[in-house]
Amino acid sequence: MDILRLIPSHRLTKKQSLIAVAVSVVLVIIIAIWVIVAHQARDLDDVMDDKTLRVVTEYSSIGYFVEDNQIKGFQYELIKRFADSLGLALDFTVEPDLQKSIAGVNDGSYDLIMRTLPVTLELKKELDFSEPLIKSQLVLVQRIGDNNKNNSPIRGAMDLDSITIYVTPNSPYLMRLKHIEEELGITIFTKSIPDVDTELLMAMVARGEIDYTISDEFTARFSKSFYPELDIATQMGFKQFQAWGFSKHSPNLQKAVNSWLKEFTKTKAYRDLYRTYYR
8 A cells, every 4th residue: 555645745744754665564564464464374373262173184985084974094094083082073184196295384374284194305305203003115007917918027126117107287296207217217108187185096997097007015905905907016115204294383283293193003903993994
């Protein structure tokens, strides 16, 4: 707002001009502070004041899914118990694109990324992590020979050269594929499809719409129970810890979640919950 325009120029005294400029500067500062505050990560105090934990996740038949109009899933059950322990409501957003989720926790749109993120050095540059939830391995998802024109499935690492692997938007596993390329001196092409999750990509492989995708072994094993034509036996490197992600500006929220996880994972309730989803 230009305060000077509100006062006819021929009536402005030097004192009035200075006051008008000062008011303009104050307004600019207030607006700037409001923009900064409205677009920064929230910490535990902010969450408690709001009485709501904002969670961004991906749709997964192990982690977070809807069945009979009820939300279910291993990760959902965990975060629900944590939220209940603090008297918090939960606000969920489903977002398959990891980079959008990371941007969201850093600008305060979300408080926590609830998905099985591999704890890698690359992601540690952008996020802080919870205590590890599971340890899982990346696998190549393809069709077995009888459902793939009798072509033999890929088993050797060098056979990955020049194939195209379909991934979720900004997949957390892209860096692992990049490392495989560098280690072996091969080229792996990757393509992402907007607004798809890992399980949909595996269904597309089963239907013959695409030939290859990648998944953590637990999710792949679950999908294979519905699509026996999938081959998930080819491992893509070593096992990695997987955890939830936080903004680096939410240390107290991270500590609260980690403290709760450390205690809850020692209980029978946790062991029963784990066996329910990871059989």
